[in-house]
Amino acid sequence: MEEQHPHDRQENHDSPVEVRVVVFSLQEKKLQALFVPEDHADPGTRWTIPGMAVIGCPSLECIASECLSTYTNQHESYLEQLYTYSSPERGIISIVYFALVPQIAITTARQERPKQARWFPIDTPLLLVGDHAEILGYALRRLRYKLEYTAVGFDLLPENFSLSELQATYEIILGEKLDKRNFRRRILKANIIEPTPHQRAGEGRPARLFRYRHDAVAEVKTRRLFP
Amino acid sequence: MEEQHPHDRQENHDSPVEVRVVVFSLQEKKLQALFVPEDHADPGTRWTIPGMAVIGCPSLECIASECLSTYTNQHESYLEQLYTYSSPERGIISIVYFALVPQIAITTARQERPKQARWFPIDTPLLLVGDHAEILGYALRRLRYKLEYTAVGFDLLPENFSLSELQATYEIILGEKLDKRNFRRRILKANIIEPTPHQRAGEGRPARLFRYRHDAVAEVKTRRLFP
DNA sequence: GCAAAAGTGTTATGAATACACCCATGC
DNA sequence: GCATGGGTGTATTCATAACACTTTTGC
Known part of the structure; x- marks a missing residue:
């Protein structure tokens, strides 16, 4: 050995x-x-x-x-x-x-x-x-x-995060660009994050910060994929 | 122990x-x-x-x-x-x-x-x-x-099977009824089974037998589910 | 001819995609 | 005032779901 x-x-x-x-x-x-x-x-x-x-x-x-x-x-x-x-x-x-x-x-x-x-x-x-x-x-x-069927991306982010940061996380892991508007619409409709009163200042317009709703169901209810 | x-x-x-x-x-x-x-x-x-x-x-x-x-x-x-x-x-x-x-x-x-x-x-x-x-x-x-995202149902069936048998397999495992026409349309479009020259006689109209295409990709290419 | 299982299309609804401009702030 | 990243809506395409009747065989 x-x-x-x-x-x-x-x-x-x-x-x-x-x-x-x-x-x-x-x-x-x-x-x-x-x-x-x-x-x-x-x-x-x-x-x-x-x-x-x-x-x-x-x-x-x-x-x-x-x-x-x-x-x-x-x-x-x-x-x-x-x-x-x-x-x-x-x-x-x-x-x-x-x-x-x-x-x-x-x-x-x-x-x-x-x-x-x-x-x-x-x-x-x-x-x-x-x-x-x-x-x-x-x-x-x-x-x-x-990442494609669970809310696992949040575990790589700090407690509060902007939507752009969340999208960047997805893009880094998946290795592809995502559409900003579609990404936001879907992540908000999924009802798994909630806005916080905080903002993040930086270059450009400050970003509203969100956090993961721990009471949310992490697994997205899957539609049948097959057949 | x-x-x-x-x-x-x-x-x-x-x-x-x-x-x-x-x-x-x-x-x-x-x-x-x-x-x-x-x-x-x-x-x-x-x-x-x-x-x-x-x-x-x-x-x-x-x-x-x-x-x-x-x-x-x-x-x-x-x-x-x-x-x-x-x-x-x-x-x-x-x-x-x-x-x-x-x-x-x-x-x-x-x-x-x-x-x-x-x-x-x-x-x-x-x-x-x-x-x-x-x-x-x-x-x-x-x-x-x-069963919902791979072609795993075929491993429970014999080499040749009818579409009704395949559908029954899915229904038994999932514990729910499926629509016959939608099931057939999807399973055929998935392109993972092929017809054989054989038929199965029995009560009622004989059923055409199919078999799993071993050259088919077993994993259905998943669309993104989340977000 | 009738019972029993096989087979077959269309419509309506919801989801996914593609796409371009205005907004708020720091300097 | 301009550079920088934040934020927003619509039209089209595609997939899904719901639904009922005809066909072929054995008896």
Whole structure:
């Protein structure tokens, strides 16, 4: 079994089961994901999706949440199980989650973290360990897909946001331009955001700020798609 | 750890990791699922979702496939990972798949099977072990959901089928009546089935038989649903 | 000829798209 | 006063839903 770190509980692969969390965030108008260097000293190091070994059988969700807070200082955020991978070659079963954290949560890593994690734009050509590139690709597809039928975009934004910021979030994740008027009409008709008394000043006319209505149903009632 | 069966490899819970497969099929115009008795001799036994222990770290998909063929005589069929559950109380991590097998595959159990599995309509009030009722419920929701945006209904039907049979399949799974003309128009426009030269005789006018076009894209291209 | 299931079109309503200009503020 | 981003409405196209009768066979 490759790369043993006996004193490093986070990366202990003695157990054949681990939890990994693909953490997404928006930063500098780009969709970014969090990675941990395999060997911190090596400048040409390969990178890994943040993970923790599963010791015994606690709640997997709790381990994922703990992993998230260890690497991001972020407790509350969107967290969902993605898929469970087995790699017979590496002898590890990986239960993979994906998480969305708001821009605010992006802080530089604390020193006491097991390893210094770093954000990279998702289109950065990064040398990833094992099947982590495949896992990242799947997480990305799932994120884009979820965005189209759930209200998941709000988890990447701060509490209050302008409609333009919300639209930009969608455009960044989907990788395509959206029509401003159609976007606004639909998002308002969906009845999942509400105006706040606040405004955001800046260049140009100030924007009215909205917030997500937590009492709203997150899943849009789907029309039948097939047949 | 409850119920040890030292001579029964299929139900060996020494390993903290297992694979379970929720197997669905259509039988007698009902959606049915496969269950294994916890104690074969006890007439008031609780039932379990078919499963196998994970020894070492082989491919999880292979284990699920093996589990499926062990209990149904069916190798090829629709098989998809559903979710990974951890129950700290029972100390087991369960990677759950769900499978769809065609009506033909429903055979009575072979004697050499580890335990006699049985089909039950999904609305049968059955005493299930642990969190298996919750798992079954989730599998059912996922099946209904998938049916609405993928071509998954065909995996429950024989190779050739009439449009009425296909519609009945949808109605049984979704639990609602569909309009015959609208159903046909949409399923034909989707371009995923093709007519065969065969007909099915029976009461009334014979039905033209169709088959699934394996070259068709199974996933319907989704329009944006949200916002 | 009648019972039983197969097959077949049209209309009305609602949703999605495409598209261009005025508004409020900071400098 | 001008540059910058915020905000607003309409017309067209396409998809969905509702709906009833004729056709082919076995008996």
